[in-house]
Amino acid sequence: MVKLSRGERIFEFFNYAFLILLAVIFILPLLNVLVNSFISEAEYARRGNFILIPEQPVLSAYQFLLGRGSVVVNAYFITLFRVSVGTALNLLFTASLAYVLARRDLPGRTLLTLFVFITMVFSGGLIPTFILVDTLGLIDSPWVLIIPGLINPWFMLIMRNFFMALPQELEEAAIVDGAGPATILFRIVLPLSLPSIATIGLFYAVAHWNAWFDAAIYLKDIHRMPVQVILRSILQQALMNDPEAFINIQVMPPTVAIQSAMVVISTVPILVVYPFLQKYFVKGALVGSIKG
Numbered sequence: 001m002v003k004l005s006r007g008e009r010i011f012e013f014f015n016y017a018f019l020i021l022l023a024v025i026f027i028l029p030l031l032n033v034l035v036n037s038f039i040s041e042a043e044y045a046r047r048g049n050f051i052l053i054p055e056q057p058v059l060s061a062y063q064f065l066l067g068r069g070s071v072v073v074n075a076y077f078i079t080l081f082r083v084s085v086g087t088a089l090n091l092l093f094t095a096s097l098a099y100v101l102a103r104r105d106l107p108g109r110t111l112l113t114l115f116v117f118i119t120m121v122f123s124g125g126l127i128p129t130f131i132l133v134d135t136l137g138l139i140d141s142p143w144v145l146i147i148p149g150l151i152n153p154w155f156m157l158i159m160r161n162f163f164m165a166l167p168q169e170l171e172e173a174a175i176v177d178g179a180g181p182a183t184i185l186f187r188i189v190l191p192l193s194l195p196s197i198a199t200i201g202l203f204y205a206v207a208h209w210n211a212w213f214d215a216a217i218y219l220k221d222i223h224r225m226p227v228q229v230i231l232r233s234i235l236q237q238a239l240m241n242d243p244e245a246f247i248n249i250q251v252m253p254p255t256v257a258i259q260s261a262m263v264v265i266s267t268v269p270i271l272v273v274y275p276f277l278q279k280y281f282v283k284g285a286l287v288g289s290i291k292g
Contacts, residue, residue: 028052037061037261044254060253061261071222072230072265078142079226079279083208086146090204091197093150094159099185101156102163112161120153126217133218143224144218152207155200162196163189202273209270216237 004012032050038057039047047055065072101113104185124132129148138144166189174184190197212228219225253261 032095033260033263035260036256037264039254039257044256061257062265064253064258065261067263072227073224074223075227075230076265078224079209079228081142082145082211082226083205086208087201089146089150090152090155093200094152094156094200095185095190095197097151098156098159098163099181102160104164104168104225113157116153116156128230130217132176139218140220140224142224145163145208145215148214152204155203159193159196159200164192166192169199175176197263205273209266231266234262235261 024261030050035054036044038054038059038061040056040058040060043051043055097116101109101116103109106112123129124223133139133144133148136147138147170188170192171184174188179187210228212226212232215226215229216232219229222230
């Protein structure tokens with residue numbers, strides 16, 4: 001065991017103290033939001049907004065949001081549909097285009113890649129996009145949350161570079177064995193590209209989970225809106241007085257408890273997924289960004 005000098009011990013002490021203080025600064029707001037979701041009206045009126053340990057935790061805010069007939073439950077299913085189906089289609093179309101543009105023998109590959117890159121720099125704008133979506137008949141349809149953003153150009157370029165970093169001899173050997181492009185993609189290229197796919201898939205999933213602007217523009221029916229739009233409405237107290245949006249309960253929770261519970265409900269799923277895919281981040285994003 002290496003013996004540390006006095007200066008090194010002092011440095012380690014202040015280093016650990018700083019990191020602990022930083023962790024407390026980050027954790028306290030999250031803990032406060034979690035605790036506020038369990039407080040009652042009486043406790044909120046007596047103790048105020050900043051509470052770290054509730055005296056008598058209650059579930060009235062969650063009953064209010066997740067009870068039968070609540071618009072939040074329906075919004076949760078809409079969001080889960082968007083995240084699951086949207087992410088799967090995003091990866092399918094992104095990987096397909098990336099694999100095509102990664103083929104070095106593709107005629108006009110540079111021109112096609114440039115065409116995709118231009119879409120990252122220039123956009124038609126909100127009004128032309130709305131007109132296009134309306135012309136396609138996607139207004140007030142759940143598919144409007146998925147189809148317009150099937151391929152993210154930046155993620156596609158990262159995946160393309162990752163595919164180009166794979167040994168070309170693998171594809172040549174598969175072609176000799178009689179494999180076609182689809183077989184090579186799904187049975188050779190994709191299994192070897194799990195870090196890139198997991199990283200980009202999580203980016204797509206987080207983007208779908210957090211998105212609200214497109215739903216607020218293209219959707220009219222409140223029962224077709226994802227949970228983030230409902231969260232925004234609750235935080236702005238737009239739905240607090242709507243008797244049809246939430247189930248009536250005997251004890252009305254305080255507004256801060258409802259808002260905190262909504263933040264917890266909309267955040268927990270992503271926090272649960274992150275640890276399982278975190279190990280792919282550096283390898284997937286870094287290799288795909290610098291090679292090819």
